[in-house]
Amino acid sequence: xxxxxxxxxxxxxxxxxxxxxxxxxxxxxxxxxxxxxxxxxxxxxxxxxxxxxxxxxxxxxxxxxxxxxxxxxxxxxxxxxxxxxxxxxxxxxxxxxxxxxxxxxxxxxxxxxxxxxxxxxxxxxxxxxxxxxxxxxxxxxxxxxxxxxxx
Numbered sequence: 001x002x003x004x005x006x007x008x009x010x011x012x013x014x015x016x017x018x019x020x021x022x023x024x025x026x027x028x029x030x031x032x033x034x035x036x037x038x039x040x041x042x043x044x045x046x047x048x049x050x051x052x053x054x055x056x057x058x059x060x061x062x063x064x065x066x067x068x069x070x071x072x073x074x075x076x077x078x079x080x081x082x083x084x085x086x087x088x089x090x091x092x093x094x095x096x097x098x099x100x101x102x103x104x105x106x107x108x109x110x111x112x113x114x115x116x117x118x119x120x121x122x123x124x125x126x127x128x129x130x131x132x133x134x135x136x137x138x139x140x141x142x143x144x145x146x147x148x149x150x151x
Contacts, residue, residue: 044089045121046125048124048125049125056129060136097122
């Protein structure tokens, strides 16, 4: 049991000092190995591409095969795709795959040292993923993909 005065609720807790101490930690503290920039950019691009591919494949299945997976299946597709990419590549780049996921901690920690790798990689991966999804959609003839997937 705590003695009186030890609780943050007693008014003796210095919240500003605690925030300043927390802010001094680098936001990429969990990555002790410094990977080269090209590898981090490549991994962020691959992770974003993979999560896009899983998610948009679920959307394609829901649209082309009505009643097949529904909105819950689409959400599971995005979630599983992102989880798989984080497990596969997270140890190299932190597994952000979303520039907002990198920018906010960098602003909070006031440390934007390697932030550019976490912005360029997902933007490249998202662009490539969008092009691949567009190509897959444009290669489909009228009704072909839906009939093939329904067999």
